[in-house]
Amino acid sequence: MYQVIGLTKTLSAFAITCLAVFLLLNFHNLQALLDGPLQGLQRPVMSAVWWGSIVFYVLGETPLFVWLCRAPLIRKFLPPIDGEWDVQLQSNWGVMQKWLGQGDGALLHAVQGRVKIKARFSRVQMEFVSESRYSDSKTISVSVRPSEQMGLIELNYMYVNYTQVPVATDTNTHTGAARVFVKERGEGLVMEGTYFTDRKWTEGLNTAGTITFTRSA
Numbered sequence: 001m002y003q004v005i006g007l008t009k010t011l012s013a014f015a016i017t018c019l020a021v022f023l024l025l026n027f028h029n030l031q032a033l034l035d036g037p038l039q040g041l042q043r044p045v046m047s048a049v050w051w052g053s054i055v056f057y058v059l060g061e062t063p064l065f066v067w068l069c070r071a072p073l074i075r076k077f078l079p080p081i082d083g084e085w086d087v088q089l090q091s092n093w094g095v096m097q098k099w100l101g102q103g104d105g106a107l108l109h110a111v112q113g114r115v116k117i118k119a120r121f122s123r124v125q126m127e128f129v130s131e132s133r134y135s136d137s138k139t140i141s142v143s144v145r146p147s148e149q150m151g152l153i154e155l156n157y158m159y160v161n162y163t164q165v166p167v168a169t170d171t172n173t174h175t176g177a178a179r180v181f182v183k184e185r186g187e188g189l190v191m192e193g194t195y196f197t198d199r200k201w202t203e204g205l206n207t208a209g210t211i212t213f214t215r216s217a
Helices: 006-025 030-033 038-063 062-067 093-099
Strands: 083-091 108-118 126-129 135-146 154-162 173-185 188-197 206-217
Touching: 006 038, 038 062, 093 108, 126 154, 135 173, 154 188, 173 206
Parallel strands: none
Antiparallel strands: 083 108, 083 206, 108 126, 126 135, 135 154, 154 173, 173 188, 188 206
16 A cells, blocks of 8 residues: 555655654653764664554554544545455456357446455455355455546556366466556445456457446445
8 A cells, every 4th residue: 555655755654653753752861862972872763763663563564554544634545445345347258258159249247246355554465256156366466556647546456366167268267457446435435447357368258347346235
């Protein structure tokens, strides 16, 4: 999630945290430290960095981060995407079936599933399971960043899909990618975007479509 504010602002936030800890720990003898030799500052500074690191870890890498992201001011920059989401994919597989002589291609192919997202300041992990239990997916790369074109936060990810018993037009594994935008809807969030896969691409059977995340009830 740190990609939303960038590395420079992340380092600045860490420095401010360490400074605040330094002032808090040395409030009563601050003037003496500043008037004394520089060597006298070494231990207090190292202690502040140590405790600042702990504070930064607790706030960013534990479930406390999930709660912080729900705060009205913070959620504008770090959206609360952690948790379970209902997912609907609208695939162009119906068009592909027409090419295979299996339909008229009039309808998009709908797939329902559920995604579990674990979001922390330094990383985001996602797991997808289809409603039919036909396949499941795990992400291999995830980034969350501001979209300059859309003025929204966007979630970009690549994943590997695993299928135990694939049909003739499918494979045991394939990779895919998606780009979805985080949007405010009412009092909650929704994520909408597009995805594509490399499923049997050598035979022209790779798929693409739209994807929508809504918060699970």
